[in-house]
Amino acid sequence: MTMSNTGGRRKPPTIHDVAREAGVSRGTVSRVLNGGHYVSPAAAQAVDAAIRKTGYVVNRHARSLITGRSDSVGFLLTEPQERFFEDPNFNVLLRGCTQALAAHDIPLLLMIAGTQDERRRIVRYITAGHVDGVLLVSSHSGDPVAEELRAAGVPLVACGKPIGLGSKVSYVAADDRDGARDMVRHLLDLGRRRVGVVTGPLDTPGGVERLAGYQEVLAEAGLEADGRLVVSGDYSRASGEAGAERLLARAPDMDAVFVASDLMAQGVLTALHRAGRRVPQDVAVGGFDDSPAAVATSPRLTTIRQPWDRISAEMVRVLLARIGGEEPAAVILPTELVKREST
Amino acid sequence: MTMSNTGGRRKPPTIHDVAREAGVSRGTVSRVLNGGHYVSPAAAQAVDAAIRKTGYVVNRHARSLITGRSDSVGFLLTEPQERFFEDPNFNVLLRGCTQALAAHDIPLLLMIAGTQDERRRIVRYITAGHVDGVLLVSSHSGDPVAEELRAAGVPLVACGKPIGLGSKVSYVAADDRDGARDMVRHLLDLGRRRVGVVTGPLDTPGGVERLAGYQEVLAEAGLEADGRLVVSGDYSRASGEAGAERLLARAPDMDAVFVASDLMAQGVLTALHRAGRRVPQDVAVGGFDDSPAAVATSPRLTTIRQPWDRISAEMVRVLLARIGGEEPAAVILPTELVKREST
DNA sequence: CTGAAAGCGCTTACAG
DNA sequence: CTGAAAGCGCTTACAG
Numbered sequence: 001m002t003m004s005n006t007g008g009r010r011k012p013p014t015i016h017d018v019a020r021e022a023g024v025s026r027g028t029v030s031r032v033l034n035g036g037h038y039v040s041p042a043a044a045q046a047v048d049a050a051i052r053k054t055g056y057v058v059n060r061h062a063r064s065l066i067t068g069r070s071d072s073v074g075f076l077l078t079e080p081q082e083r084f085f086e087d088p089n090f091n092v093l094l095r096g097c098t099q100a101l102a103a104h105d106i107p108l109l110l111m112i113a114g115t116q117d118e119r120r121r122i123v124r125y126i127t128a129g130h131v132d133g134v135l136l137v138s139s140h141s142g143d144p145v146a147e148e149l150r151a152a153g154v155p156l157v158a159c160g161k162p163i164g165l166g167s168k169v170s171y172v173a174a175d176d177r178d179g180a181r182d183m184v185r186h187l188l189d190l191g192r193r194r195v196g197v198v199t200g201p202l203d204t205p206g207g208v209e210r211l212a213g214y215q216e217v218l219a220e221a222g223l224e225a226d227g228r229l230v231v232s233g234d235y236s237r238a239s240g241e242a243g244a245e246r247l248l249a250r251a252p253d254m255d256a257v258f259v260a261s262d263l264m265a266q267g268v269l270t271a272l273h274r275a276g277r278r279v280p281q282d283v284a285v286g287g288f289d290d291s292p293a294a295v296a297t298s299p300r301l302t303t304i305r306q307p308w309d310r311i312s313a314e315m316v317r318v319l320l321a322r323i324g325g326e327e328p329a330a331v332i333l334p335t336e337l338v339k340r341e342s343t
Numbered sequence: 344m345t346m347s348n349t350g351g352r353r354k355p356p357t358i359h360d361v362a363r364e365a366g367v368s369r370g371t372v373s374r375v376l377n378g379g380h381y382v383s384p385a386a387a388q389a390v391d392a393a394i395r396k397t398g399y400v401v402n403r404h405a406r407s408l409i410t411g412r413s414d415s416v417g418f419l420l421t422e423p424q425e426r427f428f429e430d431p432n433f434n435v436l437l438r439g440c441t442q443a444l445a446a447h448d449i450p451l452l453l454m455i456a457g458t459q460d461e462r463r464r465i466v467r468y469i470t471a472g473h474v475d476g477v478l479l480v481s482s483h484s485g486d487p488v489a490e491e492l493r494a495a496g497v498p499l500v501a502c503g504k505p506i507g508l509g510s511k512v513s514y515v516a517a518d519d520r521d522g523a524r525d526m527v528r529h530l531l532d533l534g535r536r537r538v539g540v541v542t543g544p545l546d547t548p549g550g551v552e553r554l555a556g557y558q559e560v561l562a563e564a565g566l567e568a569d570g571r572l573v574v575s576g577d578y579s580r581a582s583g584e585a586g587a588e589r590l591l592a593r594a595p596d597m598d599a600v601f602v603a604s605d606l607m608a609q610g611v612l613t614a615l616h617r618a619g620r621r622v623p624q625d626v627a628v629g630g631f632d633d634s635p636a637a638v639a640t641s642p643r644l645t646t647i648r649q650p651w652d653r654i655s656a657e658m659v660r661v662l663l664a665r666i667g668g669e670e671p672a673a674v675i676l677p678t679e680l681v682k683r684e685s686t
Numbered sequence: 687c688t689g690a691a692a693g694c695g696c697t698t699a700c701a702g
Numbered sequence: 703c704t705g706a707a708a709g710c711g712c713t714t715a716c717a718g
Contacts, residue, residue, distance in 0.1 A: 025705045057471035062695035064404040066710045084434055085635045091428045098455050107452045112441050128400035270641055292428045298613055368689045373713055405711035409694045
């Protein structure tokens with residue numbers, strides 16, 4: 001009875017079955033499996049046929065045992081879980097990485113380091129060699145997990161430039177400063193002159209660089225820097241809302257805001273609406289990310305598109321190269337202004 | 344040069360090193376590792392000490408090769424990717440499952456079946472035995488992947504009752520009908536009499552059952568069923584918005600809406616707002632899920648809480664039991680009305 | 687309770 | 703180009 005279902009899983013064919021079927025040795029089958037070098041066309045063909053006939057699939061454990069590779073990678077999230085729950089950017093990234101890895105037949109192990117305990121367990125798991133490398137998503141500086149992994153020599157590639165890890169770690173990022181410049185220039189082109197900004201956390205590159213881009217463009221336009229127009233958030237919707245309220249209180253004549261993330265921009269829209277300001281007539285709002293959040297608002301957000309597909313594809317490419325022995329590399333991808341109704 | 348970083352990964356200690364250090368055989372070390380049965384206290388202690396001293400961590404590939412288990416499970420998402428990007432429920436579930444599995448030292452492999460090609464690859468991967476079982480998230484009926492896996496005898500547990508798979512597959516679900524009943528009763532208790540509903544897709548249990556709960560309570564209250572008050576959505580925000588517009592057009596006197604998901608309720612709020620209806624004064628809005636989306640709106644949503652933590656914990660528990668040879672089981676968990684400002 | 691031994695399914699020098 | 707053989711690190715009957 002108990003077997004009726006699970007009994008469906010028979011012992012799968014091994015390389016030995018394929019070898020016998022093809023009339024060759026197991027070594028030859030293995031060579032075909034691993035690129036087909038040093039194999040005669042005839043043998044290769046016989047093996048291919050035998051594989052199809054037997055339905056053979058390689059046993060990854062046996063392979064890993066001997067190669068020392070796991071042929072899997074970890075996707076490590078060290079963000080506070082509220083952000084993970086709230087920000088659709090993670091989903092986009094996760095989807096992109098899963099897809100890019102699938103093309104290489106490499107499974108993605110999801111690791112979420114919320115508590116201290118989880119952090120420890122995950123570091124132990126990774127440094128034990130259970131994954132070949134790690135895709136790291138953690139924006140904040142001084143991440144102890146990242147540093148531990150780097151020190152242990154684990155191949156790593158971060159999403160966004162990791163502050164405080166030196167140049168020894170690979171990363172893929174959008175051109176934050178340039179993106180911010182594009183948005184602020186766009187706002188100025190619209191004729192706005194009192195442009196506020198809600199930055200990201202200033203211990204993240206996105207926080208620092210997007211602010212820098214804002215400041216540069218204002219200076220180039222000959223507008224004086226006004227501290228009342230600058231507030232910081234933590235990328236959460238709530239912090240955007242609170243930030244807009246502070247801006248409104250300090251600079252009621254503000255006619256535009258550049259917000260360093262779409263999620264915060266959602267909060268800004270809420271606060272503006274409550275304050276009776278029309279968007280974009282009274283205040284133009286520009287976001288950053290072009291995440292799914294950007295089209296969930298009304299009006300929909302003008303924003304700076306981060307090329308998530310390319311970001312995830314590059315993260316995977318760089319990680320696999322790193323696993324293959326290449327030196328660390330940084331990849332900076334261009335952004336794009338997406339014009340919608342909020343400006 | 345190339346070695347400078349990756350060279351940090353030395354050959355890790357094996358069971359052999361531990362055995363030598365502890366002065367016992369490898370078999371004894373293995374026995375300690377696997378529960379400590381048939382091992383003398385003295386030997387166990389020596390082995391434990393040797394493990395700590397050497398920093399030994401089991402090589403999972405070697406273990407799997409012999410046990411035939413992979414000691415990992417897949418988390419399979421067969422939803423259209425838009426839903427995955429938009430709906431924070433997935434994140435909550437993913438987080439919960441990862442956490443529950445981590446307690447068992449079992450990694451979660453994320454699998455996203457968007458395209459036909461991905462579907463095929465994933466089925467091949469799973470049926471090859473690369474994971475011991477699968478946590479399945481796919482609300483729609485007639486999912487071919489689910490059926491293929493079930494037929495192949497892969498241990499499976501679904502989130503929500505899988506329509507069309509018969510009773511042969513385990514699942515964990517919230518009590519949809521009861522939750523819907525609670526919400527509609529709450530609306531009636533508020534004095535509302537023209538209560539509309541935006542259902543989920545009617546080929547999902549959540550769609551069918553929540554509608555049934557709505558209908559039951561109205562009937563019990565002696566209110567006549569009015570088809571103009573019933574529209575269906577697909578759980579997306581946009582479909583909620585469109586649904587509310589249709590309701591408003593067909594039943595302008597509507598004074599409450601029960602919406603079968605928080606995300607759709609977000610859309611309903613947008614449409615209501617645009618139509619100049621105040622919430623909750625003119626129209627009370629009740630959601631379902633208590634997802635992070637419920638507190639991102641203004642006013643925040645009164646909703647039916649699905650116990651996500653328990654759902655994910657139970658999914659993992661049931662799956663591990665199933666992998667261990669137990670028969671399929673269904674677990675239905677109670678919901679709870681969460682009162683906020685939208686009613 | 688414990689050790690010696692077989693074997694899981696693969697890859698990879700090594701000879702030819 | 704190909705086969706025979708060793709060995710990856712573990713678990714598990716089998717004898718004691």
